[in-house]
Amino acid sequence: MTTTTRARPPSATLSTPRTVARPRKLRALNDQLLGWLLLLPAVLLLALAVVYPVARLLHDSLFDIQLSGAAPVRFIGLQNYQDLLADIDARRAAGNTLLITLITVPLSLLAGLLMALGANLNWRRRWPIRLALLLPWALPMAFSGMIFAWFFNSDHGVVNDLLQRLQLPTVRFLLSPFWAPLCVCLATIWKTSSFVALILLAGLQTIPRELHEAAEIDGASRWNRFWHITLPLLKPSIVVALIFRTVSALQTFDIPYAMTQGGPGHATQTLAMLINTTAVDYLNVGYGSALAVLLFAVSLGISALYLRHVYQEAQ
């Protein structure tokens, strides 16, 4: 990031430096104290909006909690988790979520990689391309769901219009249990690939041009340069994008909610949508919590791989 350093060095540098007034040890101690003081707001926020909710989630998943009636809260142990195993809705939602994850993660990574490679060519004017990557990133997920619902509209959608012009049969996309999930996937890939592209672009820009030039002089083809220079050096960025995309794909909610409301039938209902319906709409908090714990555990497993890597780097 570029920042302009406008401030002049403080006048103190001009005066003769005094000897450090306080013993070094005291300063170190003070720094520790100040450090924790400065961390306090962040720690408080985290405790309030992450630690407490997670503790409560784990706790609630062991209870029967119905907020709708006067039924008392009852400890039921692992009953919610047992119910979960036999729940057809949960199984279907898990299947849909898995399908969306398996389709959108590799494809948005691939699309993002291609977009990043395209954006990294030395364009004379950079801003139009940069804006083309930023706009999809900045749009709310829910908006991209709505916009794609309009694209795939049966009668007046632009996709069917194109099919017609190509003399192909039109499809009632969002009313078909086969097509609707694929349309949700496409909207997701469009929305997320630009973010992937921005991350990979950052990685691409750290690769020294000299490497490519040297390889070109040695007669390496464009493909060889990509395969033996770009891709290996880009690997760390790709891993970051992959993990973040996987975790967020497992949480898919906004796009199917705005696009199909989970339909037709339950063809596009994801785990996150089922959790929302169970806990917020039907106020069945205990069971909803158990579902959320399941999703949490899977996401955490994937995150852990990445966190271990980050922790080792930070040490």
Added chain:
Amino acid sequence: MSASQNKSSRNLRAWVALVLLVNGFFPAVWILFTSLKTETELTQTPITWWPHAPTLANYTQAFTQQPLLHFIGNSLEIAIGSALLTLVAATGAAYAIARLKLKGRGLILTGLIAVAMFPPVTLLVPLFETMRALHLLNTVLALMLPYAVMSLPVATLLLVSFFKDMPQELEDAALLDGCSRLGALWRVMLPLAAPAVFTAGILAFVNAWDEFLLAQALNAAPDHRTLPVGILFYQGEFTFPWPVISAALVVAIVPLALLIVLFQERVTGGLMAGGLKG
């Protein structure tokens, strides 16, 4: 390079540019076109692409059918409030992590990134339950707090990388001059960090502006909906007034578009620096 090779490579570049631009802008442009069409033009077959008789009627409709201004107000209030909250917490934390030799720094950083990857769905149920018990559903606060936390990791990482790059001499000079650490932070480091803080603020603002899951659950009452949630309510059970929905979408996209046009370099730079490089 031969002339023909040069030409084919220039052709390829033109195609790459075209694909990137269409991919980035077509959906927004299509929504803009839709918003300018009348209902009759919209239902023509085959459909028209360019609006034949552009009208702004859909925009009036968008503001009268639903309290669109109210949605915008709610979104602004929550996004700005949570961004400020994020900045206060992130600046302090980033300075502590980057400049003070804290014990357990690795653990703090790891914890932050863990939060960045934290599944928001996990917060949905307990937050809903807690806010309901505290009668905080449908208040600004219900969303501000979780949003502030949501942006905390990115903002902190961005500022950590910024503070780390600052020359130590500046701070030493201030300290020698009799400034306390806090004084040095306030008078020397913070003014220099202003651009980075601003960038972090924009990222936090966009995050909050876009959030949907918690917004639809915690602030579901008509008067308290944020933009992404409110816009879903233009559709009836069986009716989809697409021109009006599109007009509302355009109104909602304009502030975002302005933000990224004005601050595109900062935003890309910020995403890349604080971006999830860890």
